[in-house]
Amino acid sequence: GQQVMQIPQYQHVQEGEDFTTYCNSSTTLSNIQWYKQRPGGHPVFLIQLVKSGEVKKQKRLTFQFGEAKKNSSLHITATQTTDVGTYFCAGRGVSMTTDSWGKLQFGAGTQVVVTP
């Protein structure tokens, strides 16, 4: 069935540095959503990407959706302590032949720790 994988699982970043987290699906996705969960909190929606090759920016965050709609990335520039948390990607597969069809599949998340 469809699987959504995220790498890396953990990311230690020095404040001010850039980093990228990646999301890969075994099947084609109709769209990709990104969520952020602060320590002790619940996931909060960040953005949705729909089109092949789409790029969206939110201040220091840049989101990309791959051309084949099977992968996505989140790039954060000039990391700040407010960026601490776990970033999840989630997508729904387009294939009706998998048992995960129709289900929103979340990746395991990338836990980001920022060192001042």
Add this chain to the structure above:
Amino acid sequence: KAGVTQTPRYLIKTRGQQVTLSCSPISGHRSVSWYQQTPGQGLQFLFEYFSETQRNKGNFPGRFSGRQFSNSRSEMNVSTLELGDSALYLCASSLTPGLAGVVVSTDTQYFGPGTRLTVL
């Protein structure tokens, strides 16, 4: 507009007991999904309800069940609790359910604070 509410926030049970968790979606949202979150496992999809009907179910044993009421409120039940059921149970509401293969901009998940279940 009030957010998603979940009750109770914390729960301690012993093995073999059963538990019922409640979720009230954002007003106007008709779709409710449930997720189990454990360290290192991310968010595992349990089920999704829309208009009182279960639309999708994750790969969990039959001990996990749920339902949705006419006012869109939802409950999930876990019977015969096991130690491994200890987790944060998150409920999320959306305007509509997502449709595979179709871009639906109204299926953004709005999460509640979760219920922390500890099984001893």
